[in-house]
Structures are given as C-alpha cells and as structure tokens.
Amino acid sequence: MPSNKKTMIILSGVGIAMLGLGFASDPLYDTFCRVTGYGGTPKIADANLTEIIDRVVTVEFDSNVAQDLPWKFRPDQRRMDVKLGQSGLAYYTVENTGDEAVVGVANFNVMPIKAAPFFIKTDCFCFEETVIQPGEKLNLPVIFFIDPQMDEDARLEEIKSVTLSYTFFPTEAGTMPPQMTATATN
Amino acid sequence: MVALPGENTPAEPSSYDDDGKPGFFARWFYSTNHKDIGTLYLIFGIISGLIGGFLSFMMRMELADPGIQFFTNEHQYLVYVSMHGLIMIFFMVMPALIGGFGNWFVPIMVGAPDMAFPRMNNLSFWLLPTALICLLISFVVPGNANGNGFGGSWVMYPPLSTTGHPGPAFDFIIIGLLAEGFSSIFGAINFITTILNMRAPGMTLHKMPLFAWSVLVTAFLLLLALPVLAAALFMLFTDRIAGGTGFFDPARGGDPQMFQHLFWFFGHPEVYIMILPAFGIVSHIVSTFSKKPIFGYLGMAYAMVAIGVVGFVVWAHHMYTVGMDVDLKAYFLAATLVIAVPTGVKIFSWLATMWGGSIRFTIPMQWALAFIFLFVVGGVTGVMLANAGVDAYLHDTYYVVAHFHYVLSMGAVFGIFAGFYYWFGKMFGVMYNKWLAAAHFWLFFIGVNVIFFPQHFLGLNGMPRRYVDYPEEFAIWNAVSSYGAWITLAGVAFFFLMLIEALILNRKRVGDNYWGEGATTLEWTLSSPPPYHQFNTLPRIEDNAEH
Numbered sequence: 001m002p003s004n005k006k007t008m009i010i011l012s013g014v015g016i017a018m019l020g021l022g023f024a025s026d027p028l029y030d031t032f033c034r035v036t037g038y039g040g041t042p043k044i045a046d047a048n049l050t051e052i053i054d055r056v057v058t059v060e061f062d063s064n065v066a067q068d069l070p071w072k073f074r075p076d077q078r079r080m081d082v083k084l085g086q087s088g089l090a091y092y093t094v095e096n097t098g099d100e101a102v103v104g105v106a107n108f109n110v111m112p113i114k115a116a117p118f119f120i121k122t123d124c125f126c127f128e129e130t131v132i133q134p135g136e137k138l139n140l141p142v143i144f145f146i147d148p149q150m151d152e153d154a155r156l157e158e159i160k161s162v163t164l165s166y167t168f169f170p171t172e173a174g175t176m177p178p179q180m181t182a183t184a185t186n
Numbered sequence: 187m188v189a190l191p192g193e194n195t196p197a198e199p200s201s202y203d204d205d206g207k208p209g210f211f212a213r214w215f216y217s218t219n220h221k222d223i224g225t226l227y228l229i230f231g232i233i234s235g236l237i238g239g240f241l242s243f244m245m246r247m248e249l250a251d252p253g254i255q256f257f258t259n260e261h262q263y264l265v266y267v268s269m270h271g272l273i274m275i276f277f278m279v280m281p282a283l284i285g286g287f288g289n290w291f292v293p294i295m296v297g298a299p300d301m302a303f304p305r306m307n308n309l310s311f312w313l314l315p316t317a318l319i320c321l322l323i324s325f326v327v328p329g330n331a332n333g334n335g336f337g338g339s340w341v342m343y344p345p346l347s348t349t350g351h352p353g354p355a356f357d358f359i360i361i362g363l364l365a366e367g368f369s370s371i372f373g374a375i376n377f378i379t380t381i382l383n384m385r386a387p388g389m390t391l392h393k394m395p396l397f398a399w400s401v402l403v404t405a406f407l408l409l410l411a412l413p414v415l416a417a418a419l420f421m422l423f424t425d426r427i428a429g430g431t432g433f434f435d436p437a438r439g440g441d442p443q444m445f446q447h448l449f450w451f452f453g454h455p456e457v458y459i460m461i462l463p464a465f466g467i468v469s470h471i472v473s474t475f476s477k478k479p480i481f482g483y484l485g486m487a488y489a490m491v492a493i494g495v496v497g498f499v500v501w502a503h504h505m506y507t508v509g510m511d512v513d514l515k516a517y518f519l520a521a522t523l524v525i526a527v528p529t530g531v532k533i534f535s536w537l538a539t540m541w542g543g544s545i546r547f548t549i550p551m552q553w554a555l556a557f558i559f560l561f562v563v564g565g566v567t568g569v570m571l572a573n574a575g576v577d578a579y580l581h582d583t584y585y586v587v588a589h590f591h592y593v594l595s596m597g598a599v600f601g602i603f604a605g606f607y608y609w610f611g612k613m614f615g616v617m618y619n620k621w622l623a624a625a626h627f628w629l630f631f632i633g634v635n636v637i638f639f640p641q642h643f644l645g646l647n648g649m650p651r652r653y654v655d656y657p658e659e660f661a662i663w664n665a666v667s668s669y670g671a672w673i674t675l676a677g678v679a680f681f682f683l684m685l686i687e688a689l690i691l692n693r694k695r696v697g698d699n700y701w702g703e704g705a706t707t708l709e710w711t712l713s714s715p716p717p718y719h720q721f722n723t724l725p726r727i728e729d730n731a732e733h
Contacts, residue, residue: 004302007379015371015413022417022448026433029444066437107436113511169437 043120052085053148058161061090066169070098071132073168076139079161085148087122092140092166096132104130104168111163118150119162126166207718218304221716223311224290225613230314231282231602234273237322239678241270243671246637250668252661254654263654264337265329269321271340272359275460276366277318279594282602283463284370284408285311288377288401290613294709294716295395297386297725302379306372313369320362328353339652341449344434344442348425357426360419367412367419374408377401386708388727392487395707396480399487400466403494407455407462410498415452418445443508450501458497460594461561462490464601465532468554470707471608472536475551476543477704482535489528489535496525506577515574522572529565533558548701549623553604556631557597564592567642582652585645591638603630611696614689615715622684629677636670 034043059082061075076091096102106126110116125140132138144164150156207213217223245266248256257263293301301307329335329351336356338346347356381402385394394402421433422445432438434445473480480486500522506515536558545551567589571577580586603626611617640663649660656664688694699710712720 003383004379007383008303008375011375011378011409015375015409018410018413019417022414023421025414025417025448026421026440026444029441029447030439033441105437111509113509167436171437 043117044124045120045122050085050145050148052083053151055084055148055151056081057084057146057159059088059090059144059146060161060163061092062163062165063092064165064167066167069102069104069168069170071096071102071104071168073166082146084146084151087143087145090142090144090164092125092142093137094130094132094140094168095137096134099134101131101133103171104132105171106130106166106168108167109165111165112159114156115146115150115159115162118147118156119164120145120147129171130168216308217311218300218308219718220289220293220301220304220307221613221718223307224286224288226311227281227285227289227314228287228606230311230318231278231286234277234281234318238270238273238278241266241273243675245270246668246671248654249656249664251665252656252658257654259332260654261330261332261337262335264339264652265325265333265335267652268336268339269325272321272363273318274594275340275456276363277314277321279460279598279602280370281314283460283467283598283605284377284401284404285314285373287397287467287602287605287609288373288404288463291609291709292377292398292401293380293384294712294720295398295707296381296384297389297708297721297727298380298384299719299721299724301376302384303376306376310369310373310376313365313372317362317365317369320358320365324355324358324362327355327358329355341446341453342422343449344422344425344445347422348434352426357423360423364416364419367416370408371412374405374412377405378409381405386721386724386727388729392484393727394487395466396469396483396486396490397463397466397707400462400469400490403490404459404462407459407494407497411452411455411459414448415456418448418452421445421448443505446505446508447502450504451498453504454501455494455497457590457593458493460598461601462493464557464598464604465490467601467605467608468536468557469539471550471554471604472539472558474608474701474704474706475546475548475554476540477546478539478543479706480535481538481541482531485531486535489531492528493525496521496528500525503572503574503577506574507581519572519574523569526565526569533562533565548607549618549620549627550604550608552624552627553600553607556627557600557604560592560596560600560635564589564594564597567592580645582650583645584641584649584651587651588638588641588645591634591641595638596634603627608701609709610688611700612709612714612716615695616688616692617694617696617700618684618688619692622680622687626677626680626684629673629680631677633670633672633674633677636673637667638670640664640666640670 058079060079061077063073063075065071065073072093072095074093076093080088080090082088094104108124108126110119121142121144123141123143125142130138130140142164146162150159208216213219213222214226217226244256245263248254248263257266289301289307293299325335327334329337330353334353334355336347336351336359338351338356342356342359344350381394381398385391421431424431425433425435425440432440434440434442436442469480469486500518502510502514503518503522506518547555567585571580571586571589607618607623644660644663644667647660649656696714698713699705700714701710708725709716711725
C-alpha cells in the first residue's frame, strides 16, 4: 500500500521535527531570555546614553557561591539608591579560601522579574571568567543603569527596589559558554 | 482461491479455529495480528499494574502512621514514589488503553483487516517489556549516596536527576523511557496511518466511532509530545556525563528551568494521552446501555480535538511557583480554564445521551458512570488548581496528589476497567461472573475514594507531597487513606478471581452481540471472539448509518 508508506514517511518527519525542536529549544530559549529579559535575565549595553529622570530606585545586592567552590563572595555595599538613567558603580569582593587556583564564572539575575528588561549593565565581571589564586582577594566592579523607560510602564509603578543577584560557579578555563562571551563583546 | 465465472464462490471460513493460526511461540512472540498484540498489551498492563500497585500499597502502609516504619530512609521511599509514577503512567495506563484496546478495536471499528504496519506493531509491543526491565534494574543499582534506585520523582528535574543521582540507576530509567517513548511513537504512527488510510468504504471520518476518534487524537498527541521528552532525556543523559554538556547546568550557561518547560510540554499532553481513550470507551458504553446513539456526536469528536490542541499550550500551569511573571501566569491560568469548556461538552453530552434513555446498570455501565462522577470531581479540583494564586498555596501538597489520582487512578483506570468489562466477552469469547465483577467494582470504587478523598483535606491543611514522614496532626486522615488501600487490594483480588472464574473455570460462551440493541459499532457484527483475520470482504457503511 503505497499511500500507507507515504503517510508513515510524513508522520516520521513530524516526529523527527519535534525531536529537533526539542533540542533547538535550548538555544532558542537562551536567545529569547537574552532578547526579552524574560525570567530575570538583565540586558547588556555598550554605554549609557539615556537621560536621567527624577524617580529613585534602590538597588540591592546579593551574592551566592556554588556548594563546591571554596570562595567567599560579598557585595561591598548592601544597597544603593540610583535615579533612573543614572549609572551606578558597585563592587563585590571575592576571596579564594582554598589552596588551589580556581576559575569561576558568575551567573546573574534580577528580581522582580518584570524589572529585569529595564536593568541594563554596561560593564560587569560576570562577562568574563574570574581566576583567583589561593588566598587572593579581588574587587570586582559592575556598572549598570536602569532604563528610564521603566517609568512609562504602569505595571512597574510599584517598583521601589530591584535586587541584583550573582552566583559563582566553578568552571574550567576557556569553557565559558560562548553565548555569554559573545553577548559581552557586542 | 479465485472463483471462476459460473462457480459458486466458496463461503468464508466461519469457524474461529479454521484460520491457519501459527503455533504458540510464533503466534505470541512473532505476532503481527492486531488482536493478539492487543491481548499482549493488556497482559503487560495487568503485570505492570500489579508492580505499580504494590509500590503504592507499600507507600500507603508506610504513611499509615507517623514515623518511619517500613523504609530504611527517605530516599528508598522516594524511589518507590518515583517508580510508582513512572510504571503506572508509561507501563500500565498507556499500554492498556492505547496498546490494548486501541490495537484490539480500532482496526475493527474502522473496518480494517489489521493495523497498517503489523510488524512495526510487534516492535512497539516488544520494546515495552525491554523498557520495563530497564526500569526494574534501576531499582537495584546505585542511585546516590543514600542507596539504590532513582528518587527524583517521575518529573526527573535536574539537578536532582543529574548531580543529585550520580549512580547508574537514573541512566537505566533514561534508557527505559527512551525505549518506551519510541514504542509509543511507532504505535502512534501505526494508529494514525490505519485510521486515515484504511477505513472501510463509506466510513468517513465523521462516521467513525468515537473510540477511534479518541485514539486518533491521542496518537497525534503522542507523536508531537514524546519526541520532546526524548530530546529532554537525551540532554539529561549527556548532562550527566562528567565533562559532558551543560544544557541544564547554570555553571555552564544552562538553565534547569528549561528542563521543566520541556518536560511539561510533554507532560501536560501526556495526561490527555492517558484520559482521551477512556473518554472514547465511556462514550460507547454510555450509548450502548442507554440504547441511544451518542448525543452530539460531532461535538464529542471535536471536543477531543480541542482538548488535544489546547493541551499543548497550557504546560506551565505545572510550574506556577518557579517565579514566572504575573502576565505569564494570567495567560496559563486562562488557557487552562479554557480546557474546562470542551471537557464540559463531553460530560454534558454523556448526561444528555442517558437522558430519556433505557438505561441498564450493567457492570461496564457502572464503571462508566463512576468514571463520569469521579472525573468530574478530579476536574473540579483541577479548575481550582489552575488558579495561579490558589496554586501557590496548594502546590506540591496532597491536594494535588488527590486531584491527579481522581483523574488518573479513578478516571483513566475506571475507563480501562469499563472497557475491559464491556469488551471482555468480545475479546475472549466468554462471559464473566456478574457477582465477582460487581464485588470488584464496589470494593474498588469505595477503596479508591477512601484513599484519595481524605488527601484533599491533608493537602488543604498543608501536608506536602514526597515525604516519608509527617507531623502528628495529619495522622487521622492518613490512617483512613491507608485503610482505603486495603479495601482497594480486596477489590483487585476479586478482579483476579473474576478472571480465573471466567477464563479457566466456567468459560460461559457468548454470542456475537451479547449487549443487544444499542451496541452498534462494527465489532458487534463479528463473532465473539472475532475470527483470527476479519473483514476479508470489507464492510460497507451506508450513508444513513449511525455512528
């Protein structure tokens, strides 16, 4: 029955396409998060070219370290008040308490999620791998601003504070995910 | 044999035994006959049901009192929880409903001699025991530091399923589920091709019996959802290899939440995969025993299509608590509630079919009516849980456990038993003892309600899922729930007594259409059991025929 064979080929194609879509979801999801700021992924820009407006938002800083990484990681300031559009410079201190040099990479997140699309970083230690020698202490800067367009969105009227959170994970040198470095160099 | 002009055409062999059946081994192990494969699926479903049922019985015994009684530690309990879920879903409900009744009755109902690809059908079946063996092996190989087996629940979220279970136990589960997944995908291709291409002359899609419709929709859901699960499992597999990929590992740019999206993109259609064939079976039973054609046939068929389509865009209501945006929650909330509309169409059409009908409360009708009642209970709690705000409170509590057991353990399983008693005489040629079957029904009905109804109270009071122990305040309803497990066990015992009585001891033969007027689909035009090869001359469906 040739028509049965044809149907089977079409249906197999559908199955294989769904399998492919399953795998493709990984880069698609990643791109989607980076483009839209969905899920608390902050945006990245070259420079701050926006105007400063009068609304003040408190930025709170949070830090975490993966279980198997012997690092101490603290923000130098707990919170900072910035006007929308104004660039802020914050420092984190990280110290290697272990007895080996370790390469770490930081992941970041902004809460509340709906504010994430307006939280823009122009420079961050999280764009690169961080190498720390045993006992060494580093000061890590992050430069950011909050897009004044946030003021125009009624849904974000209630936002008085935004939390920027980092988590350091151990990694091997040179294995930083390409999409992270690629976005950083844009 | 070609009849020469002028000769009398020889009559078709009418005796059941005169059909060149192969010997025992070739018949059951190389089988390409859809009815034999259907029987194999049903036997396989019963065996898996016993294993999965044993696991849940042990869980109920453990939870009968506070403290840890039977299990050595939390991990071992969670292994039972995980394996109960996986085995019941993939190796009991799906094989019985789709593989068992689907293989048996879809070709007959659409007037086809067999499935489109009989050998692929054989492959679909034999992948399943292989898969089940992989799952059973995972019980006895190391999972993590706390013991053997995989305790990450049927949802298999990383990092618990990656770094949380470094041992090979979870690898065996991945292999088993991949085998099961491919078995289901091949089965789905087979069903769709059979239904689309091999219907008898005059059997248009809009005249096709509702069970065939339900399997068609289910097969499409399988074909679209299971490859996504396969992809997610492949990614877990490579993530687990040291120095492998980092799809779900945040240290390497991955996102564990993405696994949840992939899993539930498969997982939500999966719950409709388990319930839609039961919808189809119940439609036939309600129509037969009301002696009326089904009310709103086209609405019933397209309600299933609608449930299937909308089922693909509601998955994140399983993930309200991951911290998603409020707009996204609002969307998934609304989309989920929309599913209540086609489901309501089905419930009201069943009621309208019975309305004014000449109802007979036979055993299958009792199961079907219980199905409708219990599915409505589970559906109503589902509507509650669909509300993101309510779910924040009830997420991962026993309320959710009660909800999905009302739609699965009582919905899908009651659908399976309804179909089993409806078609028992047709499949095996003998009739069961009414009293044993009634004892099975009533004990099972009371038992599962006693198990799961109190779990609503436990959940509303905040008892979380997936813990081996609980505080004293939850003791009473947990004890009641565990008594229910004993009642259900007694019901299962009567099921096996019924089988022994009917198949071995008594063997009371039945006629072609033992339900009489009201049973109108094509299987009732054949002998009981049907000839080994049916429809050597294709049946012709008249334009004015009922569905």
